[in-house]
Amino acid sequence: MDKITLEVLRSGKKRTSYELKYRKGMTVLDALVEVREKQDSSLAYRHSCRMGICGSCGMNIQGVPRLACQTQVSTLGKETVKVEPLHGMRVIRDLVVDIDPFLTMHTSVKPYLIRENPSERDNSDREYRVLSEEVGRFLQFDFCIMCGLCYSACPTIALDPDYLGPQAIAQAYRYMADPRDEGWEERVELLDRPHGVWRCHVAGSCSFVCPKDVDPAKAIQLARVEVLKKRFLRKKPRAGSPLVSLVPVVAPKQGTKAPPFDFRKGEAK
Amino acid sequence: MTKNPRFRSGLLASLVPFGFNVERWSYVLHRASGVILIGYLAAHLFETFQLSMGQGAWANTMATLHSLGPLEMVGLWIVAGSALYHGANGIRLVLNEMFGMLMGRPIMPVYPYSPTSLGRNQKLAVWATTAVVLVLWLWAGLYLLAGLGVV
Numbered sequence: 001m002d003k004i005t006l007e008v009l010r011s012g013k014k015r016t017s018y019e020l021k022y023r024k025g026m027t028v029l030d031a032l033v034e035v036r037e038k039q040d041s042s043l044a045y046r047h048s049c050r051m052g053i054c055g056s057c058g059m060n061i062q063g064v065p066r067l068a069c070q071t072q073v074s075t076l077g078k079e080t081v082k083v084e085p086l087h088g089m090r091v092i093r094d095l096v097v098d099i100d101p102f103l104t105m106h107t108s109v110k111p112y113l114i115r116e117n118p119s120e121r122d123n124s125d126r127e128y129r130v131l132s133e134e135v136g137r138f139l140q141f142d143f144c145i146m147c148g149l150c151y152s153a154c155p156t157i158a159l160d161p162d163y164l165g166p167q168a169i170a171q172a173y174r175y176m177a178d179p180r181d182e183g184w185e186e187r188v189e190l191l192d193r194p195h196g197v198w199r200c201h202v203a204g205s206c207s208f209v210c211p212k213d214v215d216p217a218k219a220i221q222l223a224r225v226e227v228l229k230k231r232f233l234r235k236k237p238r239a240g241s242p243l244v245s246l247v248p249v250v251a252p253k254q255g256t257k258a259p260p261f262d263f264r265k266g267e268a269k
Numbered sequence: 270m271t272k273n274p275r276f277r278s279g280l281l282a283s284l285v286p287f288g289f290n291v292e293r294w295s296y297v298l299h300r301a302s303g304v305i306l307i308g309y310l311a312a313h314l315f316e317t318f319q320l321s322m323g324q325g326a327w328a329n330t331m332a333t334l335h336s337l338g339p340l341e342m343v344g345l346w347i348v349a350g351s352a353l354y355h356g357a358n359g360i361r362l363v364l365n366e367m368f369g370m371l372m373g374r375p376i377m378p379v380y381p382y383s384p385t386s387l388g389r390n391q392k393l394a395v396w397a398t399t400a401v402v403l404v405l406w407l408w409a410g411l412y413l414l415a416g417l418g419v420v
Contacts, residue, residue, distance in 0.1 A: 064288040087282060140375045153289070155296060158282030177375070202365045203296035204387050205289050213382035221369045221386070228367065 004073055006031050008043065009084040010094045016040070022073065028081060029057050029068035032095075044094035052211055055147030059095050060084040065149040065209045086152040102151045105165045109172035109190055114183025115240060126243040128180040134241075141174035141219050143212045150206035150216050162195040166206035166216035169197055173223040182240040185230070192227045200224070290387055295395050299358050302351035309348045342413045349409040350402070357398045364394075 004026075006018045018035045029047055036043050047057040050069045057068040061083055062076055073081060089097035113128075115121045150166040157163055164172075172191055175181045191197040200220045207217040229235035284300070286293040319330040334341055364370040371394050373385025 062288060063285075136377070137375055140378055143378060155283035155293070200366075201296055201299070202292065202362055203289075204292035204384075204391070207384035207386050208290040208293070210382075210384065213378035213384055215373075215375075215378075215384040215386050218369075218372045218375070218384065218386035221365055221372045222375075224366055225369045 001074070001079055003079065004031065005080045006035060007080055007082045008032075008035075008095065009082075010043070011091060024074075026073045027069055028059075028061055028066075028071045028073060028083065031073060031081065032068060032083070044092075044096050046096055053145060055145035055211075058086055058147040058149050058152070060086055060152070065152040067147060067149070067211045070211055086148060088152045088154070088157045089148070097148075099148055101161070102148050102165065102167065103146075105151075105168040106146065106171060109164065109168045109175075109187060110183060111168075111171040111175065113175065113178065113181050114186060115180075116182050120243065124243060129241045129244045130179055134179045138174045138177040141170050141177075141214055141216075144171060144174075144214045145212055147211060149209045149211065150214075153205040153209045155203050155205065156199050156201065160195060160199055163199045164191070164196055166200070166220060169200070169223055170214060170216040170219035173219040173226070176223065176226055179238075179241040182237065184226070184237040188227050188230045191223055192231070197224045197227055291392065291395055292387060295358060295398075298354055299362070302355040302358075305347060305351040306355060309351075339417070342417055346406075346410050346413055349413075350406045353402045353405050353409070354398075357402050361394045361398050365391075 001022050004020050004022045006020060006028075008016050008018070010016050018031075018039050020031055020034055023030070029050060032043065032045050033047075036045075045057065045059070045068075047069065048054040049056070052067055052070045055067070058065060059068055060066075061068065061071050061081065062078070063082070063084075065086055068083075083095065085091045085095045085097050089099060089102065092098050113121060144167060146167065148167070150170075151157055154163075154166055157165055169191060172187045176184050176187050197220060200217075202217060202221070204217045207215045210216065226235075284297050286297050316330055316334075319326045337344075361371070365372060371386075371390045373388055373390070376385060
């Protein structure tokens with residue numbers, strides 16, 4: 001493969017083709033940058049980190065939502081690369097879409113720790129205890145970079161724009177599974193609505209396109225189980241993990257090990 | 270602000286599974302089979318309603334249906350397939366949605382990523398469902414052909 005053709009769906013129903021020389025390891029974002037620098041400076045797209053962390057360069061590549069910076073042209077298997085803006089979102093210009101509805105859904109599920117006593121959280125000189133096995137229950141869902149690929153891939157979003165969406169529900173579950181959080185009941189009520197958790201039909205496309213393996217489809221089903229537990233088993237919210245004294249930071253002397261710390265008791269063993 | 274000229278909203282967007290996972294195909298088939306079953310239910314209600322209109326109306330309806338010839342059986346075969354797929358896939362979805370089964374537990378993602386919700390257990394369930402439905406659908410086809418006196 002010496003040359004590739006980048007076919008970009010631009011504003012105003014224009015499908016514009018650009019021919020580029022292929023370089024080994026070239027990503028779709030590299031190709032877009034080259035087009036903008038050498039061929040067409042009017043081409044609009046978003047990008048920032050170029051390494052799959054910021055989540056800015058989400059776009060439809062060969063019909064599937066992907067991060068342009070993480071998609072190598074060689075893996076697509078074709079010399080013509082079709083690039084379109086993310087579906088399910090309003091286009092601002094060319095490949096730039098309006099992510100406001102997506103972010104609104106995200107904030108609506110209160111993606112932060114809720115405590116019955118907020119001052120304890122905001123003005124604390126201590127920290128909440130979390131055991132490593134408890135971290136494992138929510139850490140996967142904490143890796144979300146809010147790129148919007150799952151939102152764009154979800155077939156339910158296409159039918160119901162008021163649906164919370166996979167990203168928001170995954171984030172709600174992330175906090176429901178967090179032992180420090182005391183907003184379980186509040187979030188169950190947010191999810192147990194017509195446009196909430198019940199609109200998911202397990203197409204699994206959100207997990208399929210997720211560039212960080214956050215697996216929103218799994219989080220949604222686990223969140224649904226929590227909602228059912230409240231509805232049918234009358235599950236009560238648990239108390240959040242207690243505040244413990246800060247872990248003493250004492251640099252061990254060279255050649256010695258730091259004293260083991262008992263996280264259950266919140267003190268050195 | 271420019272509108273996306275290819276903004277795929279509504280039914281069309283949800284029915285485009287190309288390039289996606291096998292569970293997305295399953296989702297589309299589930300929807301399509303559901304629509305066929307609703308259509309059949311409406312037609313069936315209309316058909317049985319003719320009984321209340323008298324013997325003549327009922328005989329006319331039956332005559333119209335039989336005049337379709339083999340198409341009537343093809344239609345019934347499609348309805349049987351839809352019912353089988355919708356039922357079998359529905360069981361898988363109930364396990365997914367009500368009990369969180371086949372989804373796996375939260376894990377620490379390790380590259381190259383492979384979501385457990387679309388992992389081996391889920392794939393096995395999808396393909397087992399498809400295989401069972403295909404076998405039963407084939408049997409239903411043979412049953413209908415026997416009704417026509419072909420086999």
